[in-house]
Amino acid sequence: MAACSRAQVLDLYRAMLRESKRFSAYNYRTYAIRRIRDAFRENKNVKDPVEIQALVNTAKRNLGIIRRQPEGSCPASGTLRLSRVPGATRRSC
Secondary structure: OOOOOHHHHHHHHHHHHHHHOOOOOHHHHHHHHHHHHHHHHHOOOOOOHHHHHHHHHHHHHHHHHHHOOOOOOOOOOOOOOOOOOOOOOOOOO
């Protein structure tokens, strides 16, 4: 398993944001963008290569979910479900 470079992670981040901006519904679009930004920010200081690879694999799986959504529409089920990042904690306001 090859280690992920910073450039690969940034490309994945940008691709996820770009694909999320295709949602026509404002609430789905902003939710997806917020979740992506929060997840990447929470994990920006992870140093363990195995954990980084697991996070990248989760992000790739989520990118596939976003790409499979109908073009310019909301998810068919009425909810957008992105996998939780293992070990990530929820912050309360």
